[in-house]
Amino acid sequence: MSFTDKARNKAEELKGTAKERIGDATDNESMQAEGARERAQAKAKQAGENVKDAGRDVRDAFS
Numbered sequence: 001m002s003f004t005d006k007a008r009n010k011a012e013e014l015k016g017t018a019k020e021r022i023g024d025a026t027d028n029e030s031m032q033a034e035g036a037r038e039r040a041q042a043k044a045k046q047a048g049e050n051v052k053d054a055g056r057d058v059r060d061a062f063s
Contacts, residue, residue: 012045020039
């Protein structure tokens with residue numbers, strides 16, 4: 001995974017966290033849920049990319 005992908009996923013995760021906290025502070029359940037969803041999606045993307053990296057590392061070890 002490239003550095004830009006990691007940075008993009010982290011930025012998405014931080015954006016979701018910010019929305020979630022703003023929703024908490026303003027008692028806006030919709031914004032809170034949206035932030036939680038965005039954060040979860042970003043973490044899932046990051047996990048998928050980490051699996052790809054691990055697969056490449058294993059492949060390279062046997063090459």
